[in-house]
Amino acid sequence: MSEAPGSSTPGLIPEGVDIRPPARQGERALARRRRMTAYGLLLPGSAYMLIWFLIPLAIIVYTSLESGGIFSGGYSFTWEWSNYTEGWSQFRDAYVRSVVYAGLATLIAMILSYPMSYWIAFYGGKWKSTLFMMILVPFFVSFVIRTVQWGFILGDDGLLFGPLKNIGLLPQDFRVLQTKYAVIAGIAYNFLPFTALPLYVSLERIDRRLVEAAKDLYATRFQAFRKVVLPLTYPGIFAAIILTFVPATGDYVNSSILGGPSTFMIGQGIQREFLQSLNYPLASALSVILMIGMLIIAVGYARALGTEDAALAAGAGG
Numbered sequence: 001m002s003e004a005p006g007s008s009t010p011g012l013i014p015e016g017v018d019i020r021p022p023a024r025q026g027e028r029a030l031a032r033r034r035r036m037t038a039y040g041l042l043l044p045g046s047a048y049m050l051i052w053f054l055i056p057l058a059i060i061v062y063t064s065l066e067s068g069g070i071f072s073g074g075y076s077f078t079w080e081w082s083n084y085t086e087g088w089s090q091f092r093d094a095y096v097r098s099v100v101y102a103g104l105a106t107l108i109a110m111i112l113s114y115p116m117s118y119w120i121a122f123y124g125g126k127w128k129s130t131l132f133m134m135i136l137v138p139f140f141v142s143f144v145i146r147t148v149q150w151g152f153i154l155g156d157d158g159l160l161f162g163p164l165k166n167i168g169l170l171p172q173d174f175r176v177l178q179t180k181y182a183v184i185a186g187i188a189y190n191f192l193p194f195t196a197l198p199l200y201v202s203l204e205r206i207d208r209r210l211v212e213a214a215k216d217l218y219a220t221r222f223q224a225f226r227k228v229v230l231p232l233t234y235p236g237i238f239a240a241i242i243l244t245f246v247p248a249t250g251d252y253v254n255s256s257i258l259g260g261p262s263t264f265m266i267g268q269g270i271q272r273e274f275l276q277s278l279n280y281p282l283a284s285a286l287s288v289i290l291m292i293g294m295l296i297i298a299v300g301y302a303r304a305l306g307t308e309d310a311a312l313a314a315g316a317g318g
Contacts, residue, residue, distance in 0.1 A: 064284035075281060083285035091286060094266040095293070101180065101265065102248035105187035106195070109244055110237070112188070113196040121203035132200055139193050147186055147257045154182050154258065178260035186254035194243040202236025203229070241301070246294050266290055
């Protein structure tokens with residue numbers, strides 16, 4: 001005897017019929033809505049990264065493998081890998097100089113920012129926000145204007161060295177402008193907020209009870225700082241170094257305004273090839289080399305610090 005279609009006889013459940021309790025069905029629908037909400041929240045940021053980062057990056061890589069000239073029939077894609085070898089051979093010294101200058105500027109910014117951020121976070125009290133804003137307010141002025149003013153300060157007869165020369169404390173031929181010292185100082189000054197902000201955030205998040213517990217265990221103030229405060233700020237230090245060092249390496253404003261021929265940085269080379277020589281393939285190759293170098297340095301530093309701290313640092317920096 002055969003069963004009628006749609007029968008509810010046990011063991012013969014019609015296909016497509018959900019016999020789970022209504023509560024279980026509701027949980028599944030809720031989980032599905034949460035996943036869709038998460039994807040929806042990711043969509044704007046993903047679209048932004050695709051349009052303004054990945055596509056331009058692909059265009060730069062594509063352009064770096066072209067050959068030809070803007071006045072000789074235009075450019076064509078020919079897998080011209082010689083753009084990379086030529087760019088490295090011509091600008092190797094500029095790459096090394098940029099990394100050295102950016103590293104020294106980052107170190108100076110770290111030495112200046114950490115004590116300030118530490119004092120504001122631990123002793124600023126109700127004035128924390130005001131004190132930290134005082135560090136940031138000067139940087140609301142244009143980057144170029146601040147650099148030009150820095151040039152006036154460091155000039156041979158500027159506000160800093162002019163009076164010292166007039167009273168005989170410095171020789172008349174003493175100069176800082178158009179030297180590596182001026183460029184490094186300018187980079188450190190201009191990128192100081194990128195160092196101070198993640199440091200302050202990481203210091204502000206420290207539970208003060210941990211420091212008090214260390215002191216209750218007979219730790220001195222320095223020992224409490226070295227054993228408790230400093231390790232807890234490693235993520236902030238990582239973020240500060242990356243946020244300062246990476247953009248400082250590609251900077252060309254400070255070296256153009258405060259430096260001279262002997263302080264030529266790779267950012268100046270990329271700008272010159274793009275805007276003056278109109279050699280777009282070579283300029284693109286220089287940019288790709290710089291990006292790859294910065295990526296290798298950042299990943300190597302993250303692995304040396306530890307993947308967990310690196311992830312925390314990225315969160316602190318964001």
